Amino acid sequence: xxxxxxxxxxxxxxxxxxxxxGVLRLVLELDGEVVERVDxxxxxxxxxxxxxxxxxxxxxxxxxxxxLDYVAPMNQEHAYCLAVEKLLGIExxxxxxxxxxxxxxxxxxxxxxxxxxxxxxxxxxxxxxxxGFEEREKLMIFYERISGSRMHANYFRxxxxxxxxxxxxxxxxEAFCDPFLKVLDDLDTLVMGSRIFKQRNVDIGxxxxxxxxxxxxxxxxxxxxxxxxxxxxxxxxECYEEMxxxxxxxxxxxxxxxxxxxxxxxxxxxxxxxxxxxxxxxxDGQGPVNTLDGKIAPPSRKDMKRSMEALIHHxxxxxxxxxxxxxxxxxxxxxxxxxxxVYLVSDGTNKPYRCHVRAPGxxxxxxxxFMCRGHMLADVAGVLGSLDIxxxxxxx
Numbered sequence: 033x034x035x036x037x038x039x040x041x042x043x044x045x046x047x048x049x050x051x052x053x054g055v056l057r058l059v060l061e062l063d064g065e066v067v068e069r070v071d072x073x074x075x076x077x078x079x080x081x082x083x084x085x086x087x088x089x090x091x092x093x094x095x096x097x098x099x100l101d102y103v104a105p106m107n108q109e110h111a112y113c114l115a116v117e118k119l120l121g122i123e124x125x126x127x128x129x130x131x132x133x134x135x136x137x138x139x140x141x142x143x144x145x146x147x148x149x150x151x152x153x154x155x156x157x158x159x160x161x162x163x164g165f166e167e168r169e170k171l172m173i174f175y176e177r178i179s180g181s182r183m184h185a186n187y188f189r190x191x192x193x194x195x196x197x198x199x200x201x202x203x204x205x206e207a208f209c210d211p212f213l214k215v216l217d218d219l220d221t222l223v224m225g226s227r228i229f230k231q232r233n234v235d236i237g238x239x240x241x242x243x244x245x246x247x248x249x250x251x252x253x254x255x256x257x258x259x260x261x262x263x264x265x266x267x268x269x270e271c272y273e274e275m276x277x278x279x280x281x282x283x284x285x286x287x288x289x290x291x292x293x294x295x296x297x298x299x300x301x302x303x304x305x306x307x308x309x310x311x312x313x314x315x316d317g318q319g320p321v322n323t324l325d326g327k328i329a330p331p332s333r334k335d336m337k338r339s340m341e342a343l344i345h346h347x348x349x350x351x352x353x354x355x356x357x358x359x360x361x362x363x364x365x366x367x368x369x370x371x372x373x374v375y376l377v378s379d380g381t382n383k384p385y386r387c388h389v390r391a392p393g394x395x396x397x398x399x400x401x402f403m404c405r406g407h408m409l410a411d412v413a414g415v416l417g418s419l420d421i422x423x424x425x426x427x428x
Contacts, residue, residue, distance in 0.1 A: 040068055045412060047076055054423035058400065058412065065409050070401045077427040085387040089353030090116055090190060093384060098184040100389065100425040103146055104139030106132075106175075107367040108425075109188040112387075114269060115363035115376040116190035119356050120328065127312065128192035128321045129270040134205070134308040135178065135187070136365070137301040138171050141212075143368030143420070144294040144301075145171075151291055151417040152223045155232040160223050167215055170208055177201050190354075191323030197312065206309050209302050220295055233287035237403045237415035240285060248395040251370025252297070253419065256282035256289040263366035274311075275304050287418035294420075328354050353382040369393055369420050391425035 045058040055076035061069035081100065085093040097108035110132060117124060124132075149164030172182040178197060179185035187194050223229055239249070241257040254261045260279040264272040280296035282289030311317045322329040330349050331342040358380035364373035370392025377386040396419040403415050 055427075056397075056416070056421070056423065058416075060409070060412065062409060067404045067407055067409060067412060070404045070412070072397050072400055074397065074423075075427055077423045079428065081428040082387055082389060085384055087383065089382050090356060090384065091350065091353055093387065094189070095184060095186045098186060100391065100428055101143070101367065101369060101372070101393070101422045102183060102424045103422055104143040104368045105183060105185050106135045106187060107139045107365060108372060109186070110136055111363055111365045111367070111372050111374045112376075113188045113190050114365065115361050115374040116356065118361045118363055119359055119376065119378050120190065120325075120354075121357075122191055122323050122325055122328065124192055124270070124323065125320045126271065127196070127317055127319045130308050130312050130317055131193050131197050131321060132188060133270050133272065133275070134197075134305055134312070135175075135185075137304045137308070138174060138205075140301045140368045141298055142168055142171050144298050147368075147417070147420045148219070148223065148291055148294050151233075151287075151414070152226075152229060154413045154417045155229060157223065157226070157229065160219065163215065163219065167212060170212075174201065174205055174208075177204075189322065189329075191325065191328045192321050196321045199313075202309050202312055205305065209306060213299065213302060216295065216298055224292060224295060230288060232411075232414055233291065233418070235284070236287045236407060236411050237418055238284060238286045239399070239403065243399070243402070244285075247399050249370065249399065250392050250395070251366070251368075252290050252293050253285075253370065253396060253399075255279065255293055257285040258283055263364060263371060267364070269363075269365065271311075275307050277303050287414055290418045290420075355380065355382050356384075364390070367392065369422065369425070370396065372425075389425070389428055391428065393419070393421040393423075393426045397421055397426055 040061050040063050042059060042061050045060050047055045047057040057073040057076065059071040059073060060067055081096050085096055094109060094112060097112045098105035100108045145164040145168050149160040152160040175185055176182045178201065179187035179194065239253065239257060241259060244254045244257055258281050260281050262279045265279060277300045280293045282293055330346050335342040336346055356378040358378055360377040362373055362375045364371050371390070372392055373390035375388040375390065376384055379385040400416065404412050
């Protein structure tokens with residue numbers, strides 16, 4: 033027999049693949065069934081968000097952040113509002129801070145529930161996503177009751193939040209917590225304890241801590257390597273300093289560790305939510321939910337019905353917007369996917385001069401190549417799922 037030239041073959045994974053998390057196209061170079069190279073092609077969901085923000089006032093730019101990581105929208109608004117507030121030099125009322133933290137943690141539950149259960153689906157289990165979506169539905173109803181919208185909430189405002197939380201909603205969120213923890217225990221037993229789930233995730237997509245720092249990873253991926261790096265503890269913002277919660281960390285930096293951490297983070301989020309609810313009911317948790325600076329916050333409806341000046345003030349605020357002092361600032365929050373940051377440059381007008389979004393998923397997607405090398409083709413979907421990538425924030 034003569035000599036045969038064996039060459040690798042190249043295939044497309046996505047952008048129509050059900051496991052491609054939206055519109056991802058991966059060009060895979062395979063040697064048989066072993067992955068040699070992964071080349072992510074992004075930009076299929078590019079909408080020019082950062083440029084659009086430059087043409088909008090600071091209030092009008094807010095809804096764009098809901099459309100980045102659309103699985104947990106309020107966490108993105110949070111980073112933007114913190115950046116604007118830093119430039120304005122204003123203090124957010126305590127009640128507004130508690131409401132913000134409460135809904136940021138609900139966003140974390142929304143994101144982790146989707147990720148853990150769809151990860152199970154990617155490796156062959158069909159029922160966990162149905163249980164996950166049942167719980168997400170209840171949480172999205174809380175979103176709807178506070179903001180009027182299930183996904184694109186546009187609820188946070190520079191200086192506070194749009195409206196106060198009702199006592200009935202506080203009671204309903206508290207009533208949600210205990211049954212939810214039971215569901216988490218069931219998920220833990222059925223998914224994390226599953227032999228097949230372990231075989232498909234343990235020692236797959238392993239990362240070292242050195243790689244994390246080199247590639248700019250953050251969030252669950254860094255914590256899976258054994259480092260308790262969480263912005264809520266290391267650089268506390270809002271009222272996270274008052275909250276008691278633990279940071280779960282992994283040992284091996286593999287797919288399985290990342291999912292176990294997400295499961296435990298959901299329990300810690302419920303813990304934070306309960307503390308917020310107690311503090312919202314306490315006497316020192318009462319008060320305004322927006323800054324008292326009239327140049328930034330609109331007048332109340334009651335005032336607008338009685339006073340023509342208040343009506344004019346409201347009209348000016350929503351047409352012209354407020355002017356932000358010149359300067360540049362970076363504000364970051366611990367979003368469910370990792371460190372979500374907003375770099376804001378103001379030139380002293382009513383519109384941002386430049387707004388750069390530091391999306392965690394963008395950094396994480398770059399790691400696909402070195403994480404998948406040497407693994408099987410079937411593991412690509414598992415590694416991608418464990419990174420928890422949403423294309424709204426990657427392409428923006």
